[in-house]
Amino acid sequence: SARSFRGPVAVVLPAGGCGERMGLSTPKQFCKLLDRPLISYTIHAFERIKWIEAVIVVVAEQHVELMKSIIQKYNHEKTQWCVGGLTRHRSIFNGLSVFVDDKFMECHLTKPKVVIIHDAVRPFVNEDILLKIATAANDHGAAGAIRPLVSTVIATNSEHFLDHSLERSKYRASEMPQAFLFDTIYKAYQKCTEYDFEYGTECLHLVLSYCNTQAKLIEGPPTLWKVTYKQDLFAAESLIKETLSQNVCVITDVDQEALQLGHCLKKMLMTQHMDVEVISAEYGKKKLCIPHVSSQESYNIIIIGNTELQEKQEVIDVIANSSMTLLYPMVLILVYISLPESTPFSKKLDEPSAIRRLAKEAKHRNILVYGLLVNYTKDSEELNESLENMCFISKSLMKDRNSALTGQLLVV
Amino acid sequence: SARSFRGPVAVVLPAGGCGERMGLSTPKQFCKLLDRPLISYTIHAFERIKWIEAVIVVVAEQHVELMKSIIQKYNHEKTQWCVGGLTRHRSIFNGLSVFVDDKFMECHLTKPKVVIIHDAVRPFVNEDILLKIATAANDHGAAGAIRPLVSTVIATNSEHFLDHSLERSKYRASEMPQAFLFDTIYKAYQKCTEYDFEYGTECLHLVLSYCNTQAKLIEGPPTLWKVTYKQDLFAAESLIKETLSQNVCVITDVDQEALQLGHCLKKMLMTQHMDVEVISAEYGKKKLCIPHVSSQESYNIIIIGNTELQEKQEVIDVIANSSMTLLYPMVLILVYISLPESTPFSKKLDEPSAIRRLAKEAKHRNILVYGLLVNYTKDSEELNESLENMCFISKSLMKDRNSALTGQLLVV
Ligand SMILES: [Mg+2]
Ligand SMILES: [Mg+2]
Numbered sequence: 001s002a003r004s005f006r007g008p009v010a011v012v013l014p015a016g017g018c019g020e021r022m023g024l025s026t027p028k029q030f031c032k033l034l035d036r037p038l039i040s041y042t043i044h045a046f047e048r049i050k051w052i053e054a055v056i057v058v059v060a061e062q063h064v065e066l067m068k069s070i071i072q073k074y075n076h077e078k079t080q081w082c083v084g085g086l087t088r089h090r091s092i093f094n095g096l097s098v099f100v101d102d103k104f105m106e107c108h109l110t111k112p113k114v115v116i117i118h119d120a121v122r123p124f125v126n127e128d129i130l131l132k133i134a135t136a137a138n139d140h141g142a143a144g145a146i147r148p149l150v151s152t153v154i155a156t157n158s159e160h161f162l163d164h165s166l167e168r169s170k171y172r173a174s175e176m177p178q179a180f181l182f183d184t185i186y187k188a189y190q191k192c193t194e195y196d197f198e199y200g201t202e203c204l205h206l207v208l209s210y211c212n213t214q215a216k217l218i219e220g221p222p223t224l225w226k227v228t229y230k231q232d233l234f235a236a237e238s239l240i241k242e243t244l245s246q247n248v249c250v251i252t253d254v255d256q257e258a259l260q261l262g263h264c265l266k267k268m269l270m271t272q273h274m275d276v277e278v279i280s281a282e283y284g285k286k287k288l289c290i291p292h293v294s295s296q297e298s299y300n301i302i303i304i305g306n307t308e309l310q311e312k313q314e315v316i317d318v319i320a321n322s323s324m325t326l327l328y329p330m331v332l333i334l335v336y337i338s339l340p341e342s343t344p345f346s347k348k349l350d351e352p353s354a355i356r357r358l359a360k361e362a363k364h365r366n367i368l369v370y371g372l373l374v375n376y377t378k379d380s381e382e383l384n385e386s387l388e389n390m391c392f393i394s395k396s397l398m399k400d401r402n403s404a405l406t407g408q409l410l411v412v
Numbered sequence: 413s414a415r416s417f418r419g420p421v422a423v424v425l426p427a428g429g430c431g432e433r434m435g436l437s438t439p440k441q442f443c444k445l446l447d448r449p450l451i452s453y454t455i456h457a458f459e460r461i462k463w464i465e466a467v468i469v470v471v472a473e474q475h476v477e478l479m480k481s482i483i484q485k486y487n488h489e490k491t492q493w494c495v496g497g498l499t500r501h502r503s504i505f506n507g508l509s510v511f512v513d514d515k516f517m518e519c520h521l522t523k524p525k526v527v528i529i530h531d532a533v534r535p536f537v538n539e540d541i542l543l544k545i546a547t548a549a550n551d552h553g554a555a556g557a558i559r560p561l562v563s564t565v566i567a568t569n570s571e572h573f574l575d576h577s578l579e580r581s582k583y584r585a586s587e588m589p590q591a592f593l594f595d596t597i598y599k600a601y602q603k604c605t606e607y608d609f610e611y612g613t614e615c616l617h618l619v620l621s622y623c624n625t626q627a628k629l630i631e632g633p634p635t636l637w638k639v640t641y642k643q644d645l646f647a648a649e650s651l652i653k654e655t656l657s658q659n660v661c662v663i664t665d666v667d668q669e670a671l672q673l674g675h676c677l678k679k680m681l682m683t684q685h686m687d688v689e690v691i692s693a694e695y696g697k698k699k700l701c702i703p704h705v706s707s708q709e710s711y712n713i714i715i716i717g718n719t720e721l722q723e724k725q726e727v728i729d730v731i732a733n734s735s736m737t738l739l740y741p742m743v744l745i746l747v748y749i750s751l752p753e754s755t756p757f758s759k760k761l762d763e764p765s766a767i768r769r770l771a772k773e774a775k776h777r778n779i780l781v782y783g784l785l786v787n788y789t790k791d792s793e794e795l796n797e798s799l800e801n802m803c804f805i806s807k808s809l810m811k812d813r814n815s816a817l818t819g820q821l822l823v824v
Pocket of ligand 1 (some may be wrong): 014015119121
């Protein structure tokens, strides 16, 4: 079975840091990626796993209100908060105490058999490594993720000269997550000294010292990396955007040009390594496709066809009333087709400003709407260039999720 | 004096790696950021420093042609290449040999007193740390940059259980750059064993073992970080884009609306922490401002005014014929003003497609051209919203340098 042990698993996330290393005014766990605080991504990484039953976030007193509002806004149903101590170890101990201390009885939390400890600033942890760590903790009492050392580790003498360098192959970096039998780590904290609470950094070391429990070490993936510096925030946002731009649902009108455009776009986006699904729907029925889009966990929709904005507004309403936009901004690209024999679209002066108004309102509902006008010509070479351009622009809009450009009508 | 030692300083950049850690087909030093290979950024970080006299890039046999084309395309005048060995140490030794081996005599390189060794994949190294390291090497024979450990370092036993953890405060991560008296590091390589060449990682260790030279260790900034994983490429590109979007030159027409728009834009962009310079120039004279823009090292130009495209084309020609676009893509935003009493700009059907044509041609010259149409109304609240939007969009265009959107006419 995928899970080789019984009993509930809980998570403690120390998030009491003040971000001094970043040189930012906001502690890094509260910095926003795509307008959502980093810590919410980490919480969601745990909440989406069925066998995780509770997440305790440990925050500094001055961040309690902020944390409560995050839990509420992003509907983090498995998550509770408690106030941390002055050091990382005190904060973790406070987090563990929630499960056993009478004063938290109103939380109705069952003491877990295994507890995972993770950093609030490592949002990309996945189920695979969590299951390995939790299982190993169940079997051995303690377990932790390790990674190869990226740099040589050296010892310095007191005058800042090299004393010796460590042989890299014999050492590892100790990362997060770690997991423990709850009773083991709790006992270690009950027994440990004030010095440990003040200066210790390594939970694995505490269970070794005070419970004689040797932690099992498990090689983790590079995605366990920790958001520490400003560049890491950039990297995290780019990774999230990349993940969000991997699949798209294209909903087309049923007329010939719309169907052809949908077909071409699918072919081209697939060469860009995207998963593309094309659905055709008559006027008024496009909104019926949204529950399917939602079930595909796609955060990108392209609607192809010149039908009235009213229909697009209905789609936006269905999206906004689903839970799709709770965690990520949705990209909605409205593709219009300008046929040579009809009135040039650019002369319909109302349309561009109507798109701007609709997009402005949709942005407040976390839906990023962009217009895209394709000049449909019979010249196949020209048409092909337009379509390639359409693919290039669409891909870039889905990748960037740039809120400054919503409501624009782009032309290819 | 800023430089406390005499004699030329050279740099050896081992770049022989194959990028297996990234899981990418292209080795990371050749991955492109804003369409330029990472290694060119690192080379430029050295070439721009006056007291660096030569850079030797050490590449694998199969990358020689690529490296030669990079040196030529980006005009890296202080840089030469040589072929590396199978390990990092062999590659560095080959790089050093260029200065003493007869077979490289045609390079006309003077043997330096001090040599800096750096990684091709740490492009953000700055003059301050290089000067400290080179000076310390001159004084002590060897010096290297160190950083605090990000993770606890642990030793494992043979069954993958925790043996012990190191006390973090006593150890440091050894990073790059490092510097040496040339004769010292060269002697160390001449004396070292085959085992060192195969399995060693640390140059500081070699000079300690074979020349009894204790390296001075110097705390470096976080920007010394190494591009190792895919997320690091994202981070590096974002940092470069952030740096490029810190200053802008605004060139306005001399009419009242253009001057007012320029003034407002300056005020608003400054609240976004940008350095903004506004210059006014009559018709036909905007191109004369470009040498000044170039001297400011600004990679962003906003031209405000409805003058003919011919004038903008002349500006593009001057930019393209300067060396400004050699290293970074230039952003050029053309701001048009739509006055309520005149013909709506959107009815001038030729203009948008003319902008698209001009932008398409400019993109081949590494200039990213975007159009921005401001609806200038007398209603001050509406106008203010337009201007805020203009600022928001301009800032985002300068930040993103998105080549998919060039030639678009955006409306605020
Ligand atoms: Mg933390
Ligand atoms: Mg390397």
